[in-house]
Amino acid sequence: MTKYEAKILDIINTSQKHMTIDEIYNTLKQDEPKVVLATVYNNVNKLVSNRQVIKLSIEGQIDRYDKVTKHDHLICSVCGKISDFYFSDLTSKLEKELGGVIDGYDLRIRYVCPDCKK
Protein backbone atom coordinates (compact mmCIF):
# COMPACT_ATOMS: atom_id res chain seq x y z
CA MET A 1 0.00 0.00 0.00
CA THR A 2 1.49 3.30 -1.12
CA LYS A 3 1.54 6.53 0.82
CA TYR A 4 -1.27 8.05 -1.24
CA GLU A 5 -3.37 4.92 -1.10
CA ALA A 6 -3.10 4.81 2.70
CA LYS A 7 -3.95 8.47 3.07
CA ILE A 8 -6.95 8.18 0.77
CA LEU A 9 -8.23 5.15 2.64
CA ASP A 10 -7.84 7.10 5.87
CA ILE A 11 -9.72 10.10 4.48
CA ILE A 12 -12.64 7.91 3.44
CA ASN A 13 -12.67 5.96 6.69
CA THR A 14 -12.54 8.98 8.96
CA SER A 15 -14.97 11.11 6.99
CA GLN A 16 -18.46 11.58 8.35
CA LYS A 17 -19.72 12.10 4.80
CA HIS A 18 -19.95 10.02 1.67
CA MET A 19 -17.21 11.72 -0.29
CA THR A 20 -16.91 12.44 -3.99
CA ILE A 21 -13.59 12.08 -5.81
CA ASP A 22 -13.25 15.84 -5.80
CA GLU A 23 -13.80 16.09 -2.07
CA ILE A 24 -11.23 13.37 -1.48
CA TYR A 25 -8.85 15.16 -3.80
CA ASN A 26 -9.27 18.49 -2.02
CA THR A 27 -8.87 16.93 1.40
CA LEU A 28 -5.74 15.06 0.34
CA LYS A 29 -4.26 18.21 -1.17
CA GLN A 30 -4.13 19.84 2.26
CA ASP A 31 -1.55 17.20 3.20
CA GLU A 32 -0.07 16.56 -0.21
CA PRO A 33 -0.32 19.73 -2.28
CA LYS A 34 1.38 18.17 -5.29
CA VAL A 35 -1.03 15.28 -5.75
CA VAL A 36 -2.99 15.09 -8.96
CA LEU A 37 -6.61 14.13 -9.66
CA ALA A 38 -5.68 11.06 -11.71
CA THR A 39 -3.80 9.67 -8.72
CA VAL A 40 -6.91 9.94 -6.60
CA TYR A 41 -8.90 8.11 -9.27
CA ASN A 42 -6.22 5.41 -9.54
CA ASN A 43 -6.02 4.81 -5.82
CA VAL A 44 -9.72 4.97 -5.12
CA ASN A 45 -10.37 2.47 -7.90
CA LYS A 46 -7.69 0.23 -6.45
CA LEU A 47 -9.31 0.46 -3.02
CA VAL A 48 -12.69 -0.38 -4.52
CA SER A 49 -11.24 -3.39 -6.39
CA ASN A 50 -9.67 -4.61 -3.18
CA ARG A 51 -12.98 -4.15 -1.37
CA GLN A 52 -11.48 -1.73 1.12
CA VAL A 53 -13.91 0.98 0.08
CA ILE A 54 -17.47 0.96 -1.22
CA LYS A 55 -18.42 2.86 -4.35
CA LEU A 56 -21.85 4.45 -4.10
CA SER A 57 -23.28 5.00 -7.58
CA ILE A 58 -26.56 6.76 -7.02
CA GLU A 59 -28.65 7.76 -9.99
CA GLY A 60 -28.53 11.43 -10.81
CA GLN A 61 -25.54 11.96 -8.58
CA ILE A 62 -21.83 11.63 -9.14
CA ASP A 63 -20.13 8.67 -7.50
CA ARG A 64 -19.36 8.76 -3.81
CA TYR A 65 -17.15 6.54 -1.69
CA ASP A 66 -17.92 5.00 1.66
CA LYS A 67 -16.30 2.91 4.35
CA VAL A 68 -16.95 -0.82 4.34
CA THR A 69 -18.56 -1.10 7.77
CA LYS A 70 -21.87 -2.82 7.27
CA HIS A 71 -24.78 -0.44 6.88
CA ASP A 72 -27.50 0.61 4.48
CA HIS A 73 -28.37 3.97 2.98
CA LEU A 74 -31.28 6.34 3.20
CA ILE A 75 -31.61 8.61 0.18
CA CYS A 76 -33.91 11.59 0.30
CA SER A 77 -36.29 11.60 -2.66
CA VAL A 78 -36.40 15.40 -2.57
CA CYS A 79 -32.88 16.70 -1.95
CA GLY A 80 -30.86 13.55 -2.60
CA LYS A 81 -29.05 13.63 0.72
CA ILE A 82 -27.58 10.30 1.79
CA SER A 83 -27.64 9.06 5.39
CA ASP A 84 -26.54 5.85 7.00
CA PHE A 85 -29.09 3.39 8.33
CA TYR A 86 -28.42 0.27 10.35
CA PHE A 87 -30.99 -2.34 9.44
CA SER A 88 -30.86 -5.95 10.51
CA ASP A 89 -28.55 -8.17 8.48
CA LEU A 90 -30.41 -9.85 5.63
CA THR A 91 -27.60 -12.07 4.41
CA SER A 92 -28.84 -15.37 5.79
CA LYS A 93 -32.43 -14.70 4.75
CA LEU A 94 -31.34 -13.86 1.23
CA GLU A 95 -29.12 -16.92 1.02
CA LYS A 96 -31.95 -19.12 2.23
CA GLU A 97 -34.33 -17.82 -0.44
CA LEU A 98 -31.72 -17.84 -3.14
CA GLY A 99 -30.36 -21.24 -2.20
CA GLY A 100 -26.72 -20.24 -2.39
CA VAL A 101 -24.12 -17.93 -0.94
CA ILE A 102 -24.05 -14.23 -1.76
CA ASP A 103 -21.14 -11.82 -1.85
CA GLY A 104 -23.15 -9.09 -0.18
CA TYR A 105 -26.00 -6.75 -0.85
CA ASP A 106 -26.76 -3.09 -1.24
CA LEU A 107 -29.98 -1.74 0.25
CA ARG A 108 -31.03 1.83 -0.49
CA ILE A 109 -34.15 3.26 1.02
CA ARG A 110 -35.87 6.22 -0.58
CA TYR A 111 -37.66 8.52 1.82
CA VAL A 112 -38.18 12.19 2.56
CA CYS A 113 -35.58 13.44 5.01
CA PRO A 114 -36.56 15.49 8.09
CA ASP A 115 -35.29 18.73 6.53
CA CYS A 116 -37.41 18.26 3.40
CA LYS A 117 -40.47 17.21 5.36
CA LYS A 118 -40.67 20.68 6.92
Added chain:
Amino acid sequence: MTKYEAKILDIINTSQKHMTIDEIYNTLKQDEPKVVLATVYNNVNKLVSNRQVIKLSIEGQIDRYDKVTKHDHLICSVCGKISDFYFSDLTSKLEKELGGVIDGYDLRIRYVCPDCKK
Protein backbone atom coordinates in the same frame (compact mmCIF):
# COMPACT_ATOMS: atom_id res chain seq x y z
CA MET B 1 -48.60 10.48 -23.41
CA THR B 2 -47.12 10.83 -26.88
CA LYS B 3 -46.72 8.10 -29.46
CA TYR B 4 -43.01 7.72 -28.79
CA GLU B 5 -43.46 7.78 -25.05
CA ALA B 6 -46.05 5.00 -25.24
CA LYS B 7 -43.93 2.87 -27.53
CA ILE B 8 -40.87 3.27 -25.35
CA LEU B 9 -42.83 2.34 -22.24
CA ASP B 10 -44.09 -0.71 -24.06
CA ILE B 11 -40.61 -1.72 -25.16
CA ILE B 12 -39.35 -1.53 -21.58
CA ASN B 13 -42.37 -3.33 -20.15
CA THR B 14 -42.36 -6.19 -22.62
CA SER B 15 -38.61 -6.71 -22.67
CA GLN B 16 -37.17 -9.67 -20.84
CA LYS B 17 -33.94 -7.74 -20.35
CA HIS B 18 -32.89 -4.65 -18.52
CA MET B 19 -32.38 -2.41 -21.51
CA THR B 20 -29.86 0.34 -22.16
CA ILE B 21 -30.86 3.54 -23.94
CA ASP B 22 -29.14 2.26 -27.05
CA GLU B 23 -31.05 -1.01 -27.01
CA ILE B 24 -34.32 0.87 -26.55
CA TYR B 25 -33.34 3.20 -29.39
CA ASN B 26 -32.51 0.33 -31.73
CA THR B 27 -35.71 -1.53 -30.89
CA LEU B 28 -37.82 1.57 -31.42
CA LYS B 29 -36.13 2.29 -34.73
CA GLN B 30 -37.53 -0.94 -36.16
CA ASP B 31 -40.98 0.64 -35.81
CA GLU B 32 -40.03 4.26 -36.15
CA PRO B 33 -36.98 4.54 -38.39
CA LYS B 34 -36.88 8.32 -38.16
CA VAL B 35 -36.65 8.57 -34.38
CA VAL B 36 -33.57 10.16 -32.89
CA LEU B 37 -31.50 9.24 -29.85
CA ALA B 38 -32.31 12.48 -28.01
CA THR B 39 -36.00 11.64 -28.21
CA VAL B 40 -35.36 8.34 -26.50
CA TYR B 41 -33.44 10.11 -23.75
CA ASN B 42 -36.20 12.69 -23.35
CA ASN B 43 -38.99 10.14 -23.14
CA VAL B 44 -37.16 7.68 -20.93
CA ASN B 45 -36.29 10.48 -18.51
CA LYS B 46 -39.91 11.55 -18.51
CA LEU B 47 -41.02 7.99 -17.75
CA VAL B 48 -38.50 7.78 -14.92
CA SER B 49 -39.69 11.11 -13.47
CA ASN B 50 -43.26 9.88 -13.61
CA ARG B 51 -42.22 6.64 -11.91
CA GLN B 52 -43.45 4.54 -14.82
CA VAL B 53 -39.99 3.09 -15.33
CA ILE B 54 -37.09 2.32 -13.01
CA LYS B 55 -33.59 3.54 -13.79
CA LEU B 56 -30.94 1.01 -12.84
CA SER B 57 -27.61 2.75 -12.27
CA ILE B 58 -25.15 0.01 -11.56
CA GLU B 59 -21.54 0.85 -10.91
CA GLY B 60 -19.23 0.14 -13.79
CA GLN B 61 -22.15 -0.27 -16.17
CA ILE B 62 -24.13 2.16 -18.25
CA ASP B 63 -27.66 2.89 -17.11
CA ARG B 64 -30.41 0.38 -17.77
CA TYR B 65 -34.16 0.70 -17.51
CA ASP B 66 -36.60 -1.68 -15.94
CA LYS B 67 -40.32 -2.15 -15.41
CA VAL B 68 -41.81 -1.02 -12.13
CA THR B 69 -43.20 -4.37 -11.00
CA LYS B 70 -41.82 -4.96 -7.53
CA HIS B 71 -38.68 -7.04 -7.52
CA ASP B 72 -35.04 -6.97 -6.51
CA HIS B 73 -31.87 -7.55 -8.51
CA LEU B 74 -29.12 -10.09 -8.50
CA ILE B 75 -25.87 -8.82 -9.95
CA CYS B 76 -23.09 -11.21 -10.79
CA SER B 77 -19.81 -10.12 -9.20
CA VAL B 78 -17.89 -11.72 -12.04
CA CYS B 79 -19.67 -10.93 -15.31
CA GLY B 80 -22.04 -8.18 -14.16
CA LYS B 81 -25.15 -9.89 -15.47
CA ILE B 82 -28.37 -8.68 -13.86
CA SER B 83 -31.25 -11.00 -12.98
CA ASP B 84 -34.53 -10.45 -11.25
CA PHE B 85 -35.15 -11.82 -7.78
CA TYR B 86 -38.40 -11.84 -5.86
CA PHE B 87 -37.65 -11.43 -2.19
CA SER B 88 -40.23 -10.78 0.49
CA ASP B 89 -41.42 -7.20 0.80
CA LEU B 90 -39.38 -5.31 3.38
CA THR B 91 -41.36 -2.07 3.36
CA SER B 92 -43.19 -2.51 6.64
CA LYS B 93 -40.09 -3.79 8.43
CA LEU B 94 -38.07 -0.84 7.21
CA GLU B 95 -40.77 1.63 8.18
CA LYS B 96 -41.01 0.11 11.64
CA GLU B 97 -37.26 0.45 12.22
CA LEU B 98 -37.09 3.88 10.67
CA GLY B 99 -40.19 5.15 12.40
CA GLY B 100 -41.70 6.75 9.32
CA VAL B 101 -42.95 6.06 5.84
CA ILE B 102 -40.60 5.29 2.96
CA ASP B 103 -41.04 5.93 -0.75
CA GLY B 104 -39.55 2.56 -1.63
CA TYR B 105 -36.27 0.75 -1.62
CA ASP B 106 -33.72 -0.75 -3.94
CA LEU B 107 -32.11 -4.05 -3.01
CA ARG B 108 -29.22 -5.39 -5.06
CA ILE B 109 -27.63 -8.67 -4.23
CA ARG B 110 -24.11 -9.44 -5.38
CA TYR B 111 -23.42 -13.08 -6.09
CA VAL B 112 -21.72 -15.34 -8.60
CA CYS B 113 -24.15 -16.41 -11.30
CA PRO B 114 -24.50 -20.07 -12.34
CA ASP B 115 -22.60 -19.48 -15.60
CA CYS B 116 -19.62 -17.93 -13.81
CA LYS B 117 -19.61 -20.60 -11.10
CA LYS B 118 -18.73 -23.24 -13.68
Added chain:
DNA sequence: TCTCCTTTTTAGAATCATTCTAATTTTTGG
Protein backbone atom coordinates in the same frame (compact mmCIF):
# COMPACT_ATOMS: atom_id res chain seq x y z
C1' DT C 1 25.54 1.81 -3.08
C1' DC C 2 24.51 0.68 -7.97
C1' DT C 3 21.64 -1.50 -11.35
C1' DC C 4 17.53 -3.36 -13.15
C1' DC C 5 12.79 -4.05 -13.06
C1' DT C 6 8.30 -3.05 -11.39
C1' DT C 7 5.01 0.03 -9.65
C1' DT C 8 3.20 4.52 -9.07
C1' DT C 9 2.50 9.08 -10.34
C1' DT C 10 1.91 12.67 -13.52
C1' DA C 11 0.02 15.77 -17.33
C1' DG C 12 -2.87 16.16 -20.55
C1' DA C 13 -5.51 14.27 -24.22
C1' DA C 14 -9.38 11.32 -25.26
C1' DT C 15 -13.70 9.10 -24.42
C1' DC C 16 -18.46 8.74 -24.39
C1' DA C 17 -22.89 8.65 -22.19
C1' DT C 18 -25.80 12.24 -21.34
C1' DT C 19 -27.55 16.95 -21.47
C1' DC C 20 -28.33 21.22 -23.57
C1' DT C 21 -29.64 24.63 -27.15
C1' DA C 22 -32.17 26.53 -30.52
C1' DA C 23 -34.78 25.65 -34.46
C1' DT C 24 -38.51 22.98 -36.47
C1' DT C 25 -42.48 20.17 -36.35
C1' DT C 26 -46.53 18.38 -34.23
C1' DT C 27 -50.32 18.60 -31.19
C1' DT C 28 -53.96 20.86 -28.70
C1' DG C 29 -57.76 23.93 -27.38
C1' DG C 30 -60.75 27.56 -28.51
Added chain:
DNA sequence: CCAAAAATTAGAATGATTCTAAAAAGGAGA
Protein backbone atom coordinates in the same frame (compact mmCIF):
# COMPACT_ATOMS: atom_id res chain seq x y z
C1' DC D 1 -58.28 27.76 -38.77
C1' DC D 2 -55.09 29.99 -35.59
C1' DA D 3 -52.24 30.63 -31.80
C1' DA D 4 -49.86 28.69 -27.98
C1' DA D 5 -47.80 24.81 -25.97
C1' DA D 6 -45.43 20.56 -26.27
C1' DA D 7 -42.48 17.34 -28.57
C1' DT D 8 -38.90 16.30 -31.67
C1' DT D 9 -34.71 17.07 -33.99
C1' DA D 10 -29.63 17.89 -35.10
C1' DG D 11 -25.73 18.77 -33.44
C1' DA D 12 -22.82 21.01 -30.16
C1' DA D 13 -21.40 20.99 -25.37
C1' DT D 14 -20.56 18.98 -21.03
C1' DG D 15 -17.99 16.75 -17.62
C1' DA D 16 -16.79 12.80 -14.97
C1' DT D 17 -13.79 9.25 -15.85
C1' DT D 18 -10.30 6.71 -18.38
C1' DC D 19 -6.38 6.30 -21.16
C1' DT D 20 -1.62 7.08 -22.77
C1' DA D 21 3.02 7.65 -22.56
C1' DA D 22 6.60 9.53 -20.05
C1' DA D 23 8.80 10.56 -15.61
C1' DA D 24 9.52 9.39 -10.86
C1' DA D 25 9.73 6.35 -7.02
C1' DG D 26 10.34 1.99 -4.82
C1' DG D 27 12.47 -2.60 -4.06
C1' DA D 28 15.41 -6.67 -4.54
C1' DG D 29 19.67 -8.56 -5.27
C1' DA D 30 24.70 -8.30 -5.94
